[in-house]
Amino acid sequence: MGQTTKPRMLVDADACPVREEVLRVAGRLGFEVVFVTNGSRPIRPPGVPWARIVMVTEGADKADDWIAEQATPIDVCLTADIPLAARCLEKRAFALNFKGHPWTENNIGSALAGRAMAQHLREMGMGGGPPPMAQADKSRFLNALDAMAQAALRRAREAAG
Numbered sequence: 001m002g003q004t005t006k007p008r009m010l011v012d013a014d015a016c017p018v019r020e021e022v023l024r025v026a027g028r029l030g031f032e033v034v035f036v037t038n039g040s041r042p043i044r045p046p047g048v049p050w051a052r053i054v055m056v057t058e059g060a061d062k063a064d065d066w067i068a069e070q071a072t073p074i075d076v077c078l079t080a081d082i083p084l085a086a087r088c089l090e091k092r093a094f095a096l097n098f099k100g101h102p103w104t105e106n107n108i109g110s111a112l113a114g115r116a117m118a119q120h121l122r123e124m125g126m127g128g129g130p131p132p133m134a135q136a137d138k139s140r141f142l143n144a145l146d147a148m149a150q151a152a153l154r155r156a157r158e159a160a161g
Contacts, residue, residue, distance in 0.1 A: 005074075005160060006032060007152040010067045010093075012079035013037045013053070017133045018098050018141050022078060023051055025145050029153065031076075036063045074156040076148050094148045099133065100140030102148060 009026050013019070013035035023046060026033045033051035037043050038058050045053060056062040064079075068087035071077055077088035077095045085095040085103040095103035 005156065006030075007074040007076065007149070007156050008032045008034055009149070010071060010075055010077045010088075011035045012063060012067060012077075012081055012084060013043055014041050014063060015080060016078065016098060018078075018138060019046075021138060021142050021145065023048060025142065025149055026050060029146075029149050031149060031152075034070075036066050038063045074152050074159065076145070076152050078145075094152055096141075096144055096148050098141060099137040100142070100144040102144055 009022055009031050011019070011022055011033060014037050016022070016035070019035070022033055025031075027048060027050060031050065033046065035043060035046065035051065035053045036056060037053060038056050040058070043053055054066060056066050064081060064084040064087070067077055067079070067084060068091065071088045071091040071093035073092035075088075075093045077085065077093050078098065079085055079088075079095065080097050080099075082103075085097070088095045089103060089105060097103065
């Protein structure tokens with residue numbers, strides 16, 4: 001199963017707009033939270049005993065690499081990065097984006113294809129970035145994170161039992 005028998009939330013922290021929501025759900029359900037950063041943006045220490053920050057060496061994909069290497073089938077990986085979500089799913093971990101959209105084996109392929117198309121359009125000077133985070137996105141995120149965390153807890157109990 002890997003090095004842990006307790007579910008964790010592995011957070012791609014450099015662009016995470018929902019840190020407080022993650023801490024709230026994790027604290028209620030007893031998850032450890034690991035905020036992973038390459039140091040490109042300052043991150044305030046979480047200030048709670050169940051959360052920590054892992055600072056990886058600088059580099060575009062170093063935080064992604066750390067999360068993908070650490071992910072286990074009972075972890076919830078939180079990221080807006082579609083390739084990282086795909087890597088976490090390959091490890092059988094759960095994956096959720098910051099707007100509450102769960103990544104699954106059924107939707108990750110089309111998401112990767114859409115990402116490639118959007119990147120191509122941007123390179124041609126067309127298109128733009130994603131819309132800003134709205135309150136409805138945070139609500140959807142909280143609901144989806146709670147459901148995914150409950151599923152991770154069930155999976156951990158089944159693996160232990």
